[in-house]
Amino acid sequence: MLTPLASLRTGLELQLTAESRAWLHRALAEAADVRGDVSAAGLPRWELHFVTAGRKCHPVPRDCATSDPVDAARVLILHAAAPGTETLTRLYTRGTGDERRAVLLALPHLDPPPDTAAALALVEDALRTNDTRLIAAALGPYAAAHLSAHQWRQGVLKCLFTGVPTAAVAGLEHRAAGDDELARMLEDYARERTAAGRTVPEDLGHLLKLARFEETAESEETEEREAR
Amino acid sequence: MTRQAPKPDRRIFDPHIHMTSRTTDDYAAMYESGVRALVEPSFWLGQPRTSPATFYDYFDALLGWEPYRAAQYGIAHHCTLALNPKEANDPRCTPVLDELPRYLLKDGVVAVGEIGYDSMTPAEDTALAAQLQLALDHDLPALVHTPHRDKAAGLARTLDVLRESGLPPERVVLDHLNETTVGAAADSGCWLGFSIYPDTKMDPDRMVRILRVHGTGRVLVNSAADWGHSDPLKTSHVADAMLAAGFDEDDVDQVLWRNPVAFYGQSGRLSLDVAPAGERGQQLHEGNSILRGGE
Numbered sequence: 001m002l003t004p005l006a007s008l009r010t011g012l013e014l015q016l017t018a019e020s021r022a023w024l025h026r027a028l029a030e031a032a033d034v035r036g037d038v039s040a041a042g043l044p045r046w047e048l049h050f051v052t053a054g055r056k057c058h059p060v061p062r063d064c065a066t067s068d069p070v071d072a073a074r075v076l077i078l079h080a081a082a083p084g085t086e087t088l089t090r091l092y093t094r095g096t097g098d099e100r101r102a103v104l105l106a107l108p109h110l111d112p113p114p115d116t117a118a119a120l121a122l123v124e125d126a127l128r129t130n131d132t133r134l135i136a137a138a139l140g141p142y143a144a145a146h147l148s149a150h151q152w153r154q155g156v157l158k159c160l161f162t163g164v165p166t167a168a169v170a171g172l173e174h175r176a177a178g179d180d181e182l183a184r185m186l187e188d189y190a191r192e193r194t195a196a197g198r199t200v201p202e203d204l205g206h207l208l209k210l211a212r213f214e215e216t217a218e219s220e221e222t223e224e225r226e227a228r
Numbered sequence: 229m230t231r232q233a234p235k236p237d238r239r240i241f242d243p244h245i246h247m248t249s250r251t252t253d254d255y256a257a258m259y260e261s262g263v264r265a266l267v268e269p270s271f272w273l274g275q276p277r278t279s280p281a282t283f284y285d286y287f288d289a290l291l292g293w294e295p296y297r298a299a300q301y302g303i304a305h306h307c308t309l310a311l312n313p314k315e316a317n318d319p320r321c322t323p324v325l326d327e328l329p330r331y332l333l334k335d336g337v338v339a340v341g342e343i344g345y346d347s348m349t350p351a352e353d354t355a356l357a358a359q360l361q362l363a364l365d366h367d368l369p370a371l372v373h374t375p376h377r378d379k380a381a382g383l384a385r386t387l388d389v390l391r392e393s394g395l396p397p398e399r400v401v402l403d404h405l406n407e408t409t410v411g412a413a414a415d416s417g418c419w420l421g422f423s424i425y426p427d428t429k430m431d432p433d434r435m436v437r438i439l440r441v442h443g444t445g446r447v448l449v450n451s452a453a454d455w456g457h458s459d460p461l462k463t464s465h466v467a468d469a470m471l472a473a474g475f476d477e478d479d480v481d482q483v484l485w486r487n488p489v490a491f492y493g494q495s496g497r498l499s500l501d502v503a504p505a506g507e508r509g510q511q512l513h514e515g516n517s518i519l520r521g522g523e
Contacts, residue, residue, distance in 0.1 A: 041329035054335035055497050094284065096334050097292035131296045 005079055005109050012072040015059040023049075023056045024073055031080035046081045050074055050091065054098060074102030075109060085115040092122045100126065101133055107142035116146055123147060127155050135159065136168040144171030153182045156207070157189060166203040176210040183211035238262035239481065240463050243488040244269055244371070244403060244423065244450035247294055247305070248286075254453075254460045255301035261464035265304040265500055267492060268294060269342045269371050272314045274455050280323045283311070284331075291336050304502045306492065308341035308371045309334075316355035317347070325358055332366045338495040339363070341371025342403070345382045348375065353389070360393035369399040369494050371421075374409060383409045387416050399494055401448055406430055407438065414442055419491050423452035424462035432462070432469035439470065444482050448491060 013021055027049035030037070039045045049056070057073045083091070088110075092103040104126055107119050119142065126138035139155050147155065152175060159166050166172060176182055186208045190200045240262040247255070247268050258266075268290055270283075277283060290307040298305035309331050311324040332340065340363040345352050363370040372390070375382035383402070390400060397417035404423050405413050413420050422438070423429045430438075435449060451462040459465075467480045492498050 041333060043330065043333075048333065051333045052335065054499070094288065094330070095292075096288075096336060097296055098335065100292065129293075131293065133296070 005076070008072050009076055011067065012069055012076065015062075015069050017058050017060055020056065020058045020069075024076070027053075027056075027073070027077055028080045031077050044081075046077055047091070050077050050081075050102075051099065053077070053102075070098065071102055071105055074099065075106045078102065078106040079109050079111070082111060085118045088114050089118055089122065092125075097131060097133065101137045104134065104137040104142075105140060108140060108145070120146055124151060127151065127158060130162065132162050132164050135162060136164045139164075139169045141170040144169075144175060149179075149181070153179070153185060156182065157185055160186075160189065160201045160204055160207075163201075166207055172207075173210055176207060178213045179211045183208060186211060238464075238467065238477075239264050240467065240484045241488040242266040242450055242460070242463050243401075243448045243492065244421065244452050245460060246271060246452070246454035247298065248273075248289065249455035250453060250460060252297070252301070255298060255303060258460050259301050259303060261461050262467070263303055263460075263463065264502070265306075265488075265498075266298070267306050267308060267338060267371075267488070269308040269339075270310055271312045271342050271373075271454070276318065277315060278318075278320050280321060280327065283321065283324045284327065287331050291331075291334050295336060299502050302502055304500050306336050306338045306498065308339040309337055310341050310343045310359050310371075311355055312342055313344050313346040313352050313355065313373060313375075317349055317351045319351075322351070322355070325355065328359070328362055329365070332362060332368060335497055335499075337368070338492040338497050339369040339371045339401075340366070342373040343370060344373035344386055344403075345375045346373075348378070348382060348385060356386075356389055357393065360390065360395050363399070364393070364395055367496075369401070369491060370395060372400055372402050372418075374402055374404050374413075376404070379404075379406070380408055380412070383412055387412065390416070390418070401491060403448075403450070404429060404452070407434070410438055410442060414446075419446050419448055419487075421448045421450060423450050424459075424466055425452070426457055426459055426462075432465045435466050436469045436473045436475075439475070439479075439483065440473070444475075444479050444487075446487070447483055448488055449483055 012024070016024060027046065030049065031046035037045050039048045053070050053073045057070050059069045088103060092100050095103065103122060107114065123138045123143050126134040129135065135155070135158060139159065143152060143155065156166065156169060156176070159169060186204055190204055193200045242263055245266050245268060247266065270286060270290060273286070287309055290309070295305040309328065311321065311328070315321045331337065340359050343356050343359045345356065360370060372386060374386060386402070390397070398419070401419035401421045402413045402416070403421035405420055406429065410420060420442070422435055424432060424435055429452070439447065449463060449466050451460050452458065453460040453462070463484055467484055470480050470483070489498065
């Protein structure tokens with residue numbers, strides 16, 4: 001079976017034009033080169049590729065793209081370059097929205113892994129924004145594994161507030177299961193919406209069942225039996 | 229002037245507007261008037277800044293939050309970055325020049341700007357020359373602001389510095405031109421930028437008279453709307469005034485769409501696909517507001 005990164009790379013290469021594929025190979029080779037040649041603006045060459053990926057990485061036009069090729073390319077470049085935590089933080093804090101998203105998406109794939117506190121500071125920064133693309137990227141597998149219970153619940157609630165589908169939250173079923181505090185927050189939020197005459201987000205019901213331990217494999221089987 | 233309903237297929241590219249200072253109502257009204265793309269030049273914020281870091285936060289906003297906001301209203305957002313002429317005079321701000329090379333690499337940056345003169349000081353000379361060199365180094369066009377005071381003399385000095393820089397005139401737009409400066413600017417071979425304002429700068433009817441004399445090539449028309457008395461719909465008012473004066477829809481499309489696409493397209497970084505209006509509804513929170521976290 002392919003690792004998540006290997007399948008990301010295969011999926012990306014299949015999407016790209018020949019010219020963009022050549023760019024990707026060069027970028028990844030230069031990122032893996034430990035000599036770290038410096039390019040224009042005093043940046044290592046791999047950082048130049050990371051920054052300019054949006055205009056170098058073009059998919060073959062198709063009706064439906066399965067994922068964003070630029071995000072995938074930036075994640076692969078970061079993995080190949082294996083930047084230290086300090087570099088990672090700089091790339092995020094002085095990055096465009098797209099570059100910040102790529103840093104967040106790369107967090108679970110980096111080897112060696114970044115310093116946990118510093119990486120979580122980036123996740124928490126993204127969760128403070130109102131940019132739904134950053135919020136969704138922040139709640140990936142890295143947050144599922146490392147984010148504190150309080151921050152994680154706030155993140156999930158923020159998804160409901162901002163319309164980010166909770167399907168974007170990694171490890172949702174595992175982390176939400178039996179979380180009484182999350183259940184209370186969800187019920188309060190549903191009450192607030194109802195009191196204001198507003199609809200309750202569709203995702204909330206499912207989430208609440210998870211948190212109340214009502215949605216288990218057993219109950220699904222029961223529902224199926226009843227449906228028959 | 230009577231407003232005509234815009235044709236449903238009218239597309240407008242505002243090549244100079246400071247959306248940081250504008251509301252989501254403006255974005256919605258701009259979309260309604262036909263605006264599908266814009267360029268936000270970095271400039272003075274009204275309140276003088278006192279350290280380089282505040283510039284970097286501003287640049288980050290022009291590369292992050294503001295394009296996100298624009299996209300929710302179906303508008304493609306790009307920016308131009310620079311140390312503006314006014315703040316180039318404050319030595320606390322000039323270290324920005326050292327950090328600009330990294331920012332000018334970013335995908336959303338389509339020119340160096342706004343650069344040029346405010347009070348025509350030696351510090352402004354230095355910043356202008358240095359940033360024209362940055363445009364050359366980064367293969368970017370330049371958005372050059374012409375001064376509000378002593379405009380004709382300011383333009384003459386600007387043209388001298390431009391000639392010395394070696395930046396080809398077709399990669400430069402001279403902005404905020406008017407009847408007194410358009411002749412010299414046109415002779416230089418640079419693109420001609422006009423800002424249409426409610427009271428100052430240009431108005432739609434004067435703009436039409438200039439288009440009659442100078443033609444529709446190499447002309448960019450913008451609202452330059454910001455935190456002052458200004459109007460983000462001035463581009464569509466010019467379109468209406470052009471039609472009323474006998475120009476046709478193709479002339480309007482050239483001035484208000486194809487020309488800015490051609491000028492900023494020289495950067496190789498324009499990306500004009502944004503979700504069409506029909507798909508925007510699902511991106512909006514509560515149907516009419518920027519997505520927000522319940523604050």
